[in-house]
């Protein structure tokens with residue numbers, strides 16, 4: 001692959017909290033469409049994204065299906081990129097296989113999972129290695145100690161946490177300072193115009209602790225980019241009943257604001273997620289390169305007028321904000 005020499009020009013690079021590491025404002029995730037039976041041209045997605053300045057590619061050991069497939073398929077494509085100009089992340093901790101050792105934040109699972117991820121990817125190192133979700137059955141010191149050992153080994157350059165709430169993130173910060181562990185530089189969490197739980201919980205904590213936020217599903221799996229809400233949930237839509245109507249209400253409300261701004265709804269959704277400097281990057285998925293191209297167009301208008309923000313808040317309060325999303 002010959003990388004486009006202009007690729008950095010239209011992308012912004014934002015720091016991960018107080019760390020020196022910068023990520024592109026828009027990053028590419030490899031959860032959907034990277035399974036063994038998927039027909040999407042993943043080389044086209046990854047190379048095309050890279051040429052648009054998207055230097056960050058996100059994976060996890062469980063991404064597939066089957067688990068492991070996404071790392072196995074993406075690794076050889078990533079290997080064709082200039083390795084020192086790309087930030088590759090992967091994760092461990094969610095269920096890879098049955099039994100007591102196939103999941104969790106234990107030293108045993110994380111270190112073994114990490115080695116297997118590297119082997120599947122076929123890379124010498126990853127840039128960020130995440131613990132995928134807090135494991136309350138394992139002392140947090142053990143989890144952080146395992147991440148610290150992995151970073152100390154040099155085979156991951158930075159540690160990350162994912163789906164840690166505000167309180168757990170504060171604990172992480174206290175423990176890593178106390179124990180002198182390498183600090184996790186990012187917390188990867190869900191954040192979009194329909195899922196705003198982090199605003200009152202995590203964001204106040206990361207502003208103090210200096211951990212960057214990687215906002216995943218910023219398009220709400222496509223709902224905020226024109227994909228019909230029912231289509232996103234497929235067969236599960238009928239079980240969700242009124243919740244679907246609430247989501248539709250918010251989507252319709254924000255689409256009106258986007259039309260007034262002259263942005264596509266998806267572009268506005270990404271700009272909105274990035275409006276807070278505590279958010280380092282919006283981590284998108286895509287099935288076609290044209291979607292990524294459109295999404296990068298969000299960066300040409302990141303500013304919001306107060307009345308636009310108020311209308312978006314009102315659309316949330318009238319719809320998605322009324323739903324109990326659980327944990």
Ligand SMILES: NC(=O)c1ccc[n+]([C@@H]2O[C@H](COP(=O)([O-])OP(=O)(O)OC[C@H]3O[C@@H](n4cnc5c(N)ncnc54)[C@H](OP(=O)(O)O)[C@@H]3O)[C@@H](O)[C@H]2O)c1
Nearest residue numbers: 029030031216217218219220221222225284285286287291
């Ligand atoms: N840490 C965690 O627990 C966690 C959890 C979830 C996700 N993630 C990460 O976040 C990444 C992104 O998640 P996501 O896929 O839910 O993100 P998303 O960006 O909210 O949704 C992506 C989907 O939106 C649609 N889309 C994207 N751009 C579009 C456009 N311009 N126009 C119309 N539709 C568009 C596509 O749907 P179609 O595919 O139907 O075309 C695409 O697959 C994952 O790959 C993963 O790396 C992490």
